[in-house]
Amino acid sequence: MEKLTLDTKWDKTFALSDKVNHKKIAFTNHFGITLAADMYTPKASLSSEKLPAIAVAGPFGAVKEQASGLYAHEMAKRGYITIAFDPSFTGESGGQPRYMNSPDINTEDFQAAVDFLSNLPNVDSEKIGIIGICGWGGWALNTAGIDTRIKATAVMTMYDMSRVTNKGYFDENDSEESRYQARVAVNKARTENFAKAQETGEYPTVGGLPDQRPEGDTFFSQYWDYYKTDRGYHPRSLNSNMGWALTAATSLMNTSLFTYANEIRSAVLIVHGEKAHSRYMGETAYNDMVKGSKYAANKELMIIPNATHCDLYDGGKDNYIPWNKLQEFFAANLK
Template sequence: MKLQAIALLTFLTIANVAAQETLKLTDMNALELVQEWDKTFPQSDKVEHTKITFHNRYGITLAADLYKPKNTQDRLAAIAVSGPYGAVKEQVSGRYAQTLAERGFLTIAFDPSYYGESGGTPRYLTSPEISTEDFSAAVDYLTTRADVDPERIGILGICGWGGFALNASANDPRIKATVTSTMYDMSRVKANGYFDADDHADARYALRRQLNDLRTKEYGTGKNERDGGVVDPLPEDAPQFVKEYHNYYKTERGYHRRSPNSNEGITKTSVLSFVNMPLLAYIGEIRSAVLLIHGEKAHSRYFSEDAYKRLTGNHKELLIIPGANHVDLYDNLDVIPFDRIDDFFRKYLMKQQ
């Protein structure tokens, strides 16, 4: 009996410690969300706006803005939106989500894992796997809502999140339609440089040496260095696309205090995972509908054009916007083709696949 009592006491002690650890984890992921309107765009009186949270399969809690058309009773088609790379939901993705909600969709614009109002440590990290997972986690959440038809869920990714959206669509058949706007293939640009100018083994080896030396330093100091975000002030010889980024992220037009691009940027060593893991390896196997949108004058146009060639489904579209640059598709309502996006999602989300 004495041995049984000791065993029971030991079990209860272990169970109590485990419960305390679980509570700590829950507390760590209990996010405190800003409730006042702090977006870079005006609030619409046509939609209901609420803050929500959901979690991905890595246990990271994500924060999102939910936009729902007012005075709706039926289950709705839903769209999860994120991007650009290094931006937050109060910037571009929120503008897209709110506008599509005005047109009758239930939408969420979410912050990626590790930055914005979402959880995850270390802060300001990005990962091709986890950033892709975040889209599927958003789908998980939307399927649980009573006001969403789980068979009519789409996603929309902007800039770097366009690449993550395509990657998610290749891996997740629950996604019935995908739109990318001014898409970046982040693994390609990190591994090869712009326009594939550094697409050779020696350049990648030098990059790996540099970043792994930085890992050694960071492990010793316990601090992660960030890439500085969008350069400011602008050097006189800055490329045109860098000037365009500056005009958005570093001015009243698009600056946000939680945006990595507007401030100190992403952790430098995040690049390593992109160099080692090509994002779009399986996009030729996407069976659902895909619409790729890009500006004619965008430096990044080749990402969408090359991705379009690799898509094999019968429901793929490439839309090039005349005269538009990369950043025009962030917030220029005279340029962003919302009518076309609306028509595309209605076509593919209003029927069974």
């Protein structure tokens, strides 16, 4: 296990409830990368009691001190043992070079979280669920398609990272030529940065939000309102600061997620805001999952009136996160 340096002070974007216990933990995935996580446990639980458990991750480029931690913290208040983890190469987790992503490794991150929870003495290993937010909603659905130990998956304000990487937002760059030019650019960057990366172990980063708020009420300005303000800023968050490594999306350019989504037998809830720019990705994923499937009965798409994409990160000003629905969903399927 890699030796990680974990911050011991409370540095979340939300307050710690007196109803839960919190501690830092670490575990290693099958690629040998050590993941850092926050564990939340209901204070009212008995030491001899085996509880259902939930692993949480996301958004894509965020850290566990932001939205995923909020979800884990809230579900622990509702009786679940939960962990919110930093994905490989990000936050307090290990993995070199930094700020990379991988469809295979990130799916494995969720599976490693299930490994960890399944082996806790106070967890009922037959009652494990996951929650994925934004891009990690996509990884969550992908993981549900491979990991039969997962009994329930909640997908919040989902991005399909393979789709948006290969087709652009709203599929506006869905052409062979656009994809070819993107491949040319990323491979040119690999060549140009090879020597420096060999020496320093680092690649230049790209995609962080600007210091000044973008004009208008676009989804970029909505991201800024979360990641660059007291509402959601965190110094370790890629989205709050430097962005991803310049060549991080290489694997996504040759990947299609959810290939066998309509064979998922466990329960899946996909939640999107009515006004979320990403809504089309969740609706497509839901339709692909239930189309021609024998297992459509325990799949559900929930649209939250008036909510935008980032409103489901922390609730927004009108508390849009459907906590009671999540409680009902997991209670019904982790039993």
